[in-house]
Each structure stands twice: as C-alpha cells, then as structure tokens.
Amino acid sequence: MRNRKFFAGDRVVVRSPQEILATLDANGTLDGHPFMPEMLEWCGKSFRVHRRVEKTCVDVEPPLDTNRRFAKADVVTLENVRCDGSGHDGCKRGCRVYWKEAWLRPAEATEATVQPTPAALAELRARLKVKADEERYFCQSTELFAATEAHPGKEKPWLMWIALRQILQGDLSAKRTLKLLFRWLGLKLHRAAHGDDKIRGPHTKQTPVEVLDLQPGELVRIKPVDQVVATLDNRKRNRGIVVCHEMTRACGEVAEVRYRVSRIIEERSAKMREIKHSVTLQNHRGEASLADECLCYGEIGDCPRGELMYWREIWLERVNELAKIGSAS
Numbered sequence: 001m002r003n004r005k006f007f008a009g010d011r012v013v014v015r016s017p018q019e020i021l022a023t024l025d026a027n028g029t030l031d032g033h034p035f036m037p038e039m040l041e042w043c044g045k046s047f048r049v050h051r052r053v054e055k056t057c058v059d060v061e062p063p064l065d066t067n068r069r070f071a072k073a074d075v076v077t078l079e080n081v082r083c084d085g086s087g088h089d090g091c092k093r094g095c096r097v098y099w100k101e102a103w104l105r106p107a108e109a110t111e112a113t114v115q116p117t118p119a120a121l122a123e124l125r126a127r128l129k130v131k132a133d134e135e136r137y138f139c140q141s142t143e144l145f146a147a148t149e150a151h152p153g154k155e156k157p158w159l160m161w162i163a164l165r166q167i168l169q170g171d172l173s174a175k176r177t178l179k180l181l182f183r184w185l186g187l188k189l190h191r192a193a194h195g196d197d198k199i200r201g202p203h204t205k206q207t208p209v210e211v212l213d214l215q216p217g218e219l220v221r222i223k224p225v226d227q228v229v230a231t232l233d234n235r236k237r238n239r240g241i242v243v244c245h246e247m248t249r250a251c252g253e254v255a256e257v258r259y260r261v262s263r264i265i266e267e268r269s270a271k272m273r274e275i276k277h278s279v280t281l282q283n284h285r286g287e288a289s290l291a292d293e294c295l296c297y298g299e300i301g302d303c304p305r306g307e308l309m310y311w312r313e314i315w316l317e318r319v320n321e322l323a324k325i326g327s328a329s
Contacts, residue, residue: 014104048078088265092261
C-alpha cells in the first residue's frame with residue numbers, strides 16, 4: 001500500500017475495512033495510534049482534508065512537553081469529522097479525529113461511494129480496542145502521548161519552522177499564518193493583562209449550580225466576566241471545569257448550543273467523568289466565535305486538534321429570554 005502526503009483541500013476516500021485492517025496491530029493501532037469504532041461508518045466515503053497534523057497539543061502533567069508530533073508526519077484531519085463517542089459508552093468530548101494517511105487514498109473525480117459489507121466491518125471492529133482495563137478507556141485521546149514524540153530542540157524555533165513549512169507545502173497561506181501569529185501574540189498580551197488572580201473565584205468549597213436545561217440549537221449569551229468569576233473557586237473552577245483567560249474573551253458573545261455534555265473521557269486518567277448542566281457551543285449564523293474551539297488554534301504554526309470548550313449553564317443566559325425582558329420593559 002503506497003502512502004502519499006495529503007494537504008488541506010485534497011479530496012480523499014477512507015480505505016476499505018480490509019485495507020485498514022492490514023495496517024493494524026493486535027490493539028487496533030498503527031504506530032500506537034488507534035483506529036476507533038466510531039471511524040467505521042466513514043469507510044468508503046469521500047472527504048476533504050482539513051489540516052495536516054504538523055504538531056498537536058497533549059494533556060499531560062508538567063513538566064512534560066504539551067506540544068508533540070507524530071514521528072512519521074503522516075497524520076491529517078478531515079473536514080467536519082469528529083468522534084461521536086458511540087463506541088466508547090457515549091463520551092461527549094467531541095474530539096476531532098486524527099487519520100493516518102495509510103487509512104486514506106486519493107479520490108477519483110467520478111468515484112461513487114462504496115458501502116463496505118457488514119462482514120468486512122465486523123472483522124475490522126473485532127480488532128479495535130476500546131478499553132485498557134475495567135476502568136480506563138482506550139482511544140486516540142488517551143493514547144495520544146504514547147503515539148507522539150517531543151519536538152527536538154527549543155520550542156519557539158521549531159514552531160516557527162512548522163509555520164514556514166506549512167506555507168511552503170501549501171497547507172496554510174501566508175496570510176492565514178500571519179493572522180495566526182497576531183492572534184497568538186494577542187492571546188499572550190491578554191493573559192499578561194488579566195492575571196490569574198482576576199479569574200479566581202470567591203468560593204473555597206462548593207461552587208453554585210444553575211439549571212437551564214439548554215437544548216441543541218438554542219441561542220445563548222455568555223455572561224460578563226465578573227458574573228462568571230463569581231461562580232468559581234480559588235482554582236478558577238466550577239465543580240471541576242476550569243475557566244481560562246481564553247474563555248473570558250468570549251464573554252458577552254452570542255453562540256448556539258451544539259449539544260449537551262453528560263460524560264467525557266479524561267485524557268490523563270483515561271477514565272469516564274460524568275458531567276451535569278453543561279454544554280458545548282458553536283458559531284451562530286456562520287460568524288466566528290471564541291466560544292467554539294480551544295484557542296490553542298492561535299498558536300504559532302496552528303494546532304489542528306480543535307478541542308471543544310465546555311460551558312457550565314450557570315455561565316450562560318438564553319438570548320430569547322433576554323429579548324422578552326427587553327421588550328417588556
């Protein structure tokens with residue numbers, strides 16, 4: 001099976017179950033990177049490449065390096081493809097799926113979608129591992145540190161080199177790279193101007209709860225910073241979910257509820273965590289939103305992971321209710 005490099009905008013097809021199975025070891029991984037049950041439904045289907053994964057953030061305890069790379073530089077993301085958690089007990093983390101290029105091939109111009117046979121899908125599914133043991137799960141997120149390696153040398157020089165390489169290989173335009181650089185600088189200035197003490201809450205033990213029962217498609221406005229901080233403890237958390245400076249930049253924005261978050265697999269522990277009264281948000285009417293994805297997107301060189309942010313309902317207010325109050329007054 002010949003591999004080739006794919007770049008942003010390329011049209012590709014996810015290979016057949018038999019071809020993918022031939023690349024996997026006994027744990028259902030290639031170079032330690034898992035092919036997951038959630039990916040089965042995309043076999044034989046065509047997509048456009050979203051990003052090359054030149055680097056990726058990894059959730060690890062300091063002093064381990066949180067920025068790492070795939071040793072073979074052979075991983076991409078596809079447009080609008082996220083894990084729905086159906087193969088991992090309904091995890092709602094919504095991770096963007098990382099694809100080894102060996103699992104993809106170029107799409108032909110007139111190619112029709114080929115539906116894999118149930119027998120072929122079942123054979124591939126039988127190879128895929130979903131739990132490491134009784135408590136710990138096994139997925140691309142939990143295995144990301146093991147499947148990647150640290151970048152050589154100092155951080156900033158290789159971040160700049162990655163940005164340059166993305167321009168040269170046509171994966172990012174010079175204009176977009178410059179925009180990312182200014183966004184990264186803006187985030188650094190924002191963090192410097194708004195120290196940690198300004199987003200440490202007043203609570204020392206239990207933090208407050210508010211139940212809105214928000215549903216997908218509803219419009220919400222993120223409350224002002226002072227109202228959000230009033231719900232936090234001195235570790236900047238509300239019942240375990242932390243508020244960072246990047247999230248405070250979204251305060252006052254209107255966004256649409258993407259879906260409710262009831263449980264997620266923690267990357268560090270690989271254990272399922274139950275969550276209440278929380279949602280993820282997405283852009284409204286195609287407008288860019290700071291409330292959608294993690295703002296590590298603004299790092300030099302771009303991070304393709306695009307982790308979703310989780311918002312407690314107590315940090316939000318319904319837009320339609322605010323409109324009613326305004327009209328009544």
